[in-house]
Amino acid sequence: MTTPTEKHHIIRPFRPHPDTGTMDKTYDPHAIEQAIYQEWEGRGWFAPAGEGTPYCIMLPPPNVTGTLHMGHAFQDTLMDTLIRYHRMRGDNTLWQGGTDHAGIATQMVVERQLARDGQSRHDLGREAFLDKVWEWRDHSGNQIQQQLRRLGTSIDWHRERFTMDAGLSRAVTEVFVRLYEEGLIYRGKRLVNWDPVLHTAVSDLEVISEEEQGKLWHLRYPLSDGSGHLVVATTRPETMLGDTAVAVNPEDERYRHLIGKTVTLPLTGREIPVIADDYVDPEFGSGCVKITPAHDFNDYAVGSRHHLPMINIFTVDARINDAAPEAYRGLDRFDARRQVIADLEAQGLLERIDDHKLMVPRGDRSGAVIEPFLTDQWYVKAAPLAEPAIRAVEDGRIRFVPENWSKTYFEWMRNIEDWCISRQIWWGHRIPAWYDEAGNIYVGEDEAAVRRKHRLGDEVRLTQDPDVLDTWFSSALWPFSTLGWPEQTPELKTFYPTAVLVTGFDIIFFWVARMIMMGLKFMDDVPFREVYVTGLIRDAEGQKMSKSKGNVLDPIDLIDGISLEDLLAKRTTGLMQPQMEKRIAQATKKQFPDGIPAFGTDALRFTLAALASSGRDIKFDLGRIEGYRNFCNKLWNAARYVLMNTEGQDTGLCGGPVELSLADRWITSRLQDTIAETHRQLGEYRFDLAAKALYEFTWYDYCDWYLELCKPVLTGEDSSEAARRGTRRTLVQVLETLLRLMHPVMPFITEAIWRQVAPLAGVTGDTLMHRPYPVVDDALKDASAEQEIEWVKTFILGMRRIRAEMDISPGKPLPVLLDNWKPEDQARFAANQGFIRFLAKPESVQWLEGTEAPESAMTLVGEMRLLIPLAGLIDKDAEIARLEKEIAKVQKNLTLCEGKLANAGFVERAPAEVVAKERERVAEMGTTLRELEAQLEKIRRL
The missing domain is CATH 3.90.740.10 (Valyl/Leucyl/Isoleucyl-tRNA synthetase, editing domain)
Known part of the structure; x- marks a missing residue:
C-alpha cells in the first residue's frame, strides 16, 4: 500500500485569520480550502473510526494517466457527500481509493516518451521497458490524486491502492488460477476487436x-x-x-x-x-x-x-x-x-x-479503424458466472437506483458472451500461463509452482505467455482485493459487502456486472448493496462534452479560474488539425469571452449536487455555479452578521433566563423540517432535492427572514435581556446546526465558519466533520409559530410587492387599510407589529368596518384584504408613461419571438433545446404583458 505523499504529512491547522482569528470580510475560497484539507488529511481524520455500522464506498479507480474531468467531479462529489454524511452519523466509514494501471493508455504515454528519444519498447526489451513505466508512474502518475484532494474528497489516503501493487497482483493471479482450474478460463481462437496500430485486442468500451x-x-x-x-x-x-x-x-x-x-x-x-x-x-x-x-x-x-x-x-x-x-x-x-x-x-x-x-x-487511443480479427485469446466462460449475478438483482440483494437500470443489466447479462481477457501489450498483469515446447499449457502462481504441481524438471523448457490481462479483469476484483483478499483481513470482514457503488450507466456491463460476478464467486456475497447510476454531464446546450467541440470544462479551472488566453493555450495544443483548432478557439471565445472566474470548490460541489436529478443527464451551465458562488457569499456574510451580534455577548451559556421570540421558535421549527427533508432525500440518493432543501432554508428562511426578524429583538429598546439572550442563542445554535447539515455537500466553507461559531454555541471539537449529523427534535417543532410567521411574512411581502409594482421607494412609509378581517388577524397584528413596523414600514394602519375604501392597490393576507391608497403616493402621469413604455418594449420582443416560432424553417432546423427555450420566453413575456396591462388599467382609474 502507498502512504500519503510528503507534501501532505505536515499538519498545518487552519486558522480563520492569521492576525485577528476572526472571519475575513470577503469570502475567499483559496484562503481556506487547501489549508483545511491538509489539516484534515495530515491528522488522519478520513480513516474509519468508531464502533458504528460499517459503511464503505469504493472509488471507481481512475486511470493512473488521467486528470480530473467533469464526470469525475460529479460522481466524486456525490460519493464524498455520502461518506461525510455517514461519517457524521457515527457509522464506521471507509472511502477506499486507488488508481487503475490503465494498460494501453499508460503504455502509450511511455512509448511516446521513448519515441521522442528515437527509441521503441522493443529496443529496451520487456523488463527494461516495464522499469520505465514504473518510473513514470512513481514520478508523474499521481496528478489525479492531487486533483481529487482539491475537490475535497475525504478518501482514506493511507489505504490507497493501485491495481498493479503487490497485494492486488496476488489477488489477480489467485483468481485466474482458480477460474482456470475450474474450467471457467480457457484459451481459444475467436473473433475480437483488433487495433492494428497498437497490435492488441481491445474491449467494446475502447x-x-x-x-x-x-x-x-x-x-x-x-x-x-x-x-x-x-x-x-x-x-x-x-x-x-x-x-x-x-x-x-x-x-x-x-x-x-x-x-x-x-x-x-x-x-x-x-x-x-x-x-x-x-x-x-x-x-x-x-x-x-x-x-x-x-x-x-x-x-x-x-x-x-x-x-x-x-x-x-x-x-x-x-x-x-x-x-x-x-x-x-x-x-x-x-x-x-x-x-x-x-x-x-x-x-x-x-x-x-x-x-x-x-x-x-x-x-x-490510436484513432485507427478497428478490425474484427480472428486470433488466439484467453476467455472467461461468462454464462456460469452470470446466472448467480442475475439472481442477486432479481431477489433484491442488489438494488439499482434508478430501478430502470436493472432492465439494462438483465438485457446484457441474459445475452452474455464469453469475455476476452487477454491483451497483447507489456504493461499489466502478465497471464500466469506457461507453455512447453509441445504447446501444452500450465497455469499456476509462478513458474516454480507450475513445475512443482506438474513435476516438471529443469530439462523441460517453459515459456510464459507474453500477453497481459485486460484492465477490467483486475478492476472486477476491486471491492474485495483492495480490502486484502485473498487474506481474510479485518478490513475485509468489516467492510465487505460495501454499501453503494456510484457509477455511470456506460460501464454497467464492463465493470458493475463483472464485480458482481466475481464478488459472488470468490466472496460468496454481493460486492455492494446498491448501485446508484448517474447521468452524463453535458454542456449548457445539452451536447456531450468533447475536446473536438471545444466545450469541455476542467473542474480545476472552475475552482481556480483561468484567463481566456490560458484557456485557449490549453485547448489548442498545436497537435490538432488547423481547422479543428480554429473551431475550438472560436467556440471558446464565444462561451468564455472573459475566461472563467474562480468559483471555489464548495460552489462547484453544491452545483453538481443540485443538478443530480435521478439518473438524468445534466446540463452544466456557468450561470448555475455563479449562483451557488453567491450562495456561499450569502452564507459567509450571514455568519459574519451572527458573529458581530454574538461574540463577546451572552448566548445563553451562562445560565441566565432565556426568552424565545416567535421568530426564534419559528426558525428552530423550520430547521427540524429541513433536517428531516435532508435525511429523507440523501437516503433516496436525491442529492438535488437535498440541496434544494438546504438552499431554501439557508437563503430564504435563515438569511432573508430570520436575520431580519431578529433585528427588532436585538436592537429594540423594549426588548428584555432575556429576549436578546434567547435570540443570540438561537442565532448561533441554528447556524451551528445548519453548518453540520450542509457540511457533506460544502465541506470547506462550513468547516471554516463552524470553528468560529461552535464556541459561541457551547460546542467543542477539533473538526466539524466529526460532529454528529443533526437529527430531528420533535420537541422543537412548533406548528403555531410557523403559521403565525407565515401570516407575518404574507403581510410584509404584500406591502413589498405593491411598492415594487407601483415603483414606490422602499423607505417611504405607506398608509395601510385592512378590510374583510377577522379577530385573529387583529390579534396577530397586535402580537407581531414590531416585526411588521420594522420590516414593512407602514405609516398608519386602519381597520375598515363597512367603510368603502378609496382606489387602492390590493393584496390578500389569507382572506383579509390589504389595501394601500395610491392617491398622492405616485405621479399618475409619469407612472402611466413608464408602464406604456415597458408594455411597448415587451410587446415588441414578444412579436419577434412569436414570428420566429411561426417560421417553420426555424422550428425544424434549430436544436430542440433552443426551440423549447424560445417557447418558454414567449410564455413568460405573455404573463408579464398581462400583468403590466392590468397595472396600467388600475393606475388609469385613479
Missing part, C-alpha cells in the same frame, strides 16, 4: 463508433455453373478475399432454387457455397450477403452455425497476408481495397457504387 460518409460497393459473384451471377453489397470490399459463403434468406423466393449451389469467388478462383440463414434481410440490397467469418462479428456467428471455413486475410497491422492471392499480399487494407475494386471493374464484376453513411469503429 471502441468509438461514429457515423462517417463511405461507399457501398455492389459486386457480381458468378455462379459456378455459368448460369448467371449474384450481386452482393459491401462497405469493405477488400474482405471479399476471405469470403467463405454467400447467404440468402431461406424464405426469399428469388434465391431459394440456388441454395446449395456454389459461386466462384472473384479474384481468388475459390468456389464457395450459397447458404440459407435467417440473419439475411431480404429487403437490404439485393438480398444476398457475402459471409466473411474471420472479419465480421455477424458473419462469424453465421459461419459458426454453418461450420464454414474461417480465413483470416490480415496481418496484425491490417496488411494482406499469405492467405490471399499473391497480387494483394503485403498491401495495406485500404490500398488493397483500391486494388480489389480496380481488378473487379476490369473484369466487369463491379455492378455499381453508392454513397453510403456507415458507423466506423475506431480505437479510442
